[in-house]
Amino acid sequence: MEESVWPSTGPEHGMPHIGSRPASRSLRVVDGRSRGAAPTTALAWERRYRVWVILADTLATALVVVAGALFIGDFQRFDEPHTIGTAAAILCSLPASRAWNKHGLGEGAEEFRRVGRGLVIAAVLVALGGLLAGALEVKPWVFYVVPAVALVILPTRYALRRLVHRLRRQGQYLLPVMAAGHPDTVHDLIERTRAMSHVGWRVEAVCTPSGTGDRGEVHGVPVIGALDELSEHVRRGGYRVVAVTADQYWTPKRxxxxxxxxxxxxxxxxxxxxLMEIAGPRLNVSGVFGMPLLRVTAPAFTGGRRVVKEIVDRCGAALLLAIAAPVMLGIALAIKLGDRGPVIYRQKRVGRDGDAFTMFKFRTMVTDADRVRQKLAASNEGAGPLFKIRNDPRVTRVGMLLRRYSLDELPQLINVLSGQMSLVGPRPPLPEETLRYAPEVHRRLLVKPGLTGLWQVSGRSELSWEESVRLDLRYVEDWSLALDVVILWKTLRAVTYGRGAY
Known part of the structure; x- marks a missing residue:
């Protein structure tokens, strides 16, 4: 990863640069601005962060393996061969699965997939080593010690990632990016990088077909040249990423x-x-007829992975209902004592393939809320066909607390258990909403609606209608089991802090 070699100009880009010491550089002038030029070298913060990850993984492995050796040996004997062999297998498998590769650190679910793959390989190596040596006592090391290492490494990786994301929100640990393409597509890229700083990109310069933009800039970022000058500017500027966006200039040869x-x-x-909104498991690059082709597979709405999802949904809902039963009983009592009205609110929603079902929620409004809604139509703040009011007078005192932490949605676990909903999926729409759907929005109904989803972890009620639809369609198109796990984890954080709910 690379650090910018010049300070950004303007109030939007006055963020501090950290990491490596600036190299000696020559100055040049572009559109009246002085710009530094330096060769690209590895960022100090990138190297430092990678060292932190390696040390954390090594320390976690050492502590867990030693503790496992003492526990398996009943604290009376220290099984040195198995201890060393297991630690070696883990510390060799992690780099072999690219779990320490700088390009995967702090980026999406891929980092955790690599760690998981490395630990699975380690478990296989330990098992094979035991078989070859005829040591049947290797079983505890495969089924207890290696999983225990995972339970320590994964949260540690997550904590380090949260630290980096916090620094990125402060304008640190960002990669300087050169964007090159049509001004409209570059504008979209800049907006996305600013909205999602955790990715770690900061567009610091732009090249366009004409070498100009609106007053020499695109969305506040200076245009420093034309597309045919791009490689020259990259060499001089020390950029870490060159992001090419759509423009007719870009032919395969260029x-x-x-x-x-x-x-x-x-x-x-x-x-x-x-295909900007298609990613993840649906995109594969392969060579055909000597040409690199981007294969886009069809969305997976059936098959083995969907069966696994169904099993996880049912079992997860049953487990969560058992755990949350005391809390749900307390909530029911609080609602009943509040105004003596019904505890559960039933509402018709639309599920998979347009089938209607009754969704359950804890009642958070007064008993005649639906009738009063017509009088509040002028105060609607909801996006698109949604009806939302930030300070809705129909919400009860108990309801305000339940909504803030999404506790009113706990009865939907019954819908999940009955197969009408999923733990993760698009937001369950009202029948009148679906009547106003554009044709492409109906794709939301190809899968079961979810108790949570990308909309829940990306802003909840603060999202625009267009953004909510985009996130739901992205989930439908790019669904994977790994994505479900990430969403469930982020949902826990979102409801804990109560952000974006009203």
Whole structure:
């Protein structure tokens, strides 16, 4: 990862740079601005963060393996061969699965997939080693020690990632990005990088087809040249990422030439595909007829993974209902004592393939809320067809607390258990909402609605209608079991802090 070699200009980009000591650089002037030029070298913070990760993984492995050796040996004998062998297997498998690769650290679910893959490989190596040595006592090391290492490493990785994300929100630990493409697509990229600082990108310069933009900039970022000058500017500027966005200038030959021109730099070339909202498991690159082709597989609405999801939904709902039963009983008593009205609110929602079902929630409003709604139509703050009021007078005192922490949605676990909903999925719509759907929005109904989803962890009620639809369609298109796990984890954080709910 690379640090910018010049300070950003303007109030929007006055964020501090940290990491490596600036290299000696020559100055040049572009559109009246002085810009530094320096070769791209590894960022000090990038190297430091990678060292932190390696040390944390090594320390966690050592502590858990030693504790396991003492426990398995009943604290009377220390099984040195198995201890050393298990630790070696883990510490060799993690780098082999690229779990320490700098490009995967702090980025999405891929980092955790690599760690999981490495630990599975380690468990297999330990088991094979035991078989070859004829040591049947290796079982506890495979089924207890290695999983225990995972239970320590994964939360530690997550804590380190949260630290980096917090620093990125403060303008630190960001990668300087050169964006190149049509001004409209570059504008969209800049907006996304600013809205999602945790990704770690900061667009600091732009190249456009004409070498100009609106008053020499695009969305506050200076335009420093034309697309045919891109590689020259990258070499001089020390950018870490070159983000190519859609424009008719980019022919296959020109993209190939750009990739060749950047080979001896540390800049990473990233090309935004035309299919902007399709990613993850549906995209695969393969060579056919000597040409690199981007294969887009169909969304998976059936099959083995969906069966696994169904099993996880039912079992997870049953487990959560058992755990939450005392809390749900307390909530029911509080609602009943509040105004003597019904505890559960039943509402018709639309599920998979347009089938209607009755969704259960704890009642958070007065008993005649639906009738009063017509009088509050002028105060509607909801996006699109949604009806929302930030300070809704119909919400009871108990209801305000339940809504803030999404406790009113706990009875929906019954819907999940009965197969009408899923733990993770698109937001369950009202029948009148679906009547106003555009044709493409009906794709939300291809899967079961969810108790939580991307909309829940990305802003909840503060999202615009368009953004809510975009997130739901992205989930439908790019669903995976790993994505479900990430959403469930982020939901816990979202409801704990109560952000975006009203």
């Amino acid at each position: 993209l190939q030439q750009l990739a060749w021109d950047l080979e001896d730099t540390a800049a990473e070339l990233v090309v935004a595909p035309v």
